[in-house]
Amino acid sequence: ANFMRVIVDAAAPGLEHHRGSDLLCVVRALLKKIRRRVLVGDRVLVGAVDWTDRRGMIEDVFERRSEVADPPVANVDRLVVLFSLDQPRPEPATLTRFLVEAESTGIPFVLVFNKVELVDEQTIAYWRDRLKSWGYDPLFLSVDKQSGFTALEEMLEGQTTVVVGPSGVGKSSLINALRCNQNISEEDPIHKLLEQNSKWFGEQRVGTVSKKSGKGKHTTRHVSLLPIPGQGFLADTPGFNQPSLMKVTKKSLAETFPEIRKMLKENEPSKCLFNDCVHLGERGCVVKGDWERYPYYLQMLDEIKIREEIQ
Ligand code: GDP
Ligand code: ZN
Known part of the structure; x- marks a missing residue:
């Protein structure tokens, strides 16, 4: 069975003390039957709870505020569109494609330039001014030097965030830098359980046989939300490497x-x-x-x- 980790944020009277704990849940067969996909980030109704073993069953999915397709995450509050000032340098055409794709999601986003330590002040000013003329106000930082994080961290507080951008700009490095400031309690029993069994940690780790071709096994992409300082969450998988513009129409x-x-x-x-x-x-x-x-x-x-x- 595929497990999803669900954090309890409300419980029936008498069970309020379980708020903040987590449960390993399976998805009710009926939901799958009516093709209601449960995404990471979804708010769900859980029943059949065994509070001792910390198991439950996802019985319903609440309406989504937003949804990102790549990676599949529901209720995303913010995108970080990440580029680097050097290695690789920003390409205006690529930058525009990512900005258009981000705009088309309707989710608020912040444009961030990484690797500031590789360029001089003039280059930073040049990109700041150029982006300003496009209508954007980017942040500048260095993941390597751990500089310029404060403004970003403040912006991500309490939000569910997905990092997007072309390859090589430092998306994985940024995700790691943001998460490692976190003090995960090693003593938490469910944390141990999750560590021991990666199948449970990687919510949505699903192996399926492709029906069309009947060929081999392909594994659908799985994604987890990592807690970040300030009550927020960050998807561990970066998104749209190649903006498809599929949501953009001639009119929009x-x-x-x-x-x-x-x-x-x-x-x-x-x-x-x-x-x-x-x-x-x-x-x-x-x-x-x-x-x-x-x-x-x-x-x-x-x-x-x-x-x-x-x-
Ligand atoms: P991704 O493809 O966007 O996920 O990029 P990665 O996180 O894999 O980083 C690509 C390369 O950029 C790696 O060699 C990183 O070490 C490097 N990198 C990441 N952040 C910085 C930075 O702030 N400064 C410099 N100089 N290199 C960085
Ligand atoms: Zn016109």
């Missing part, structure tokens, strides 16, 4: 660019003449083309148009 792309949002706002109450304006210089369009990232907007619009035509 413009909303993912702060520059366009600003131009539209400045022109209120008048709008673009056509309701379905995609700001390609249509008659009566209030969005001008004289800003740095306009060419990226056009490229991505083309890409999305092609995708929508194929579908």
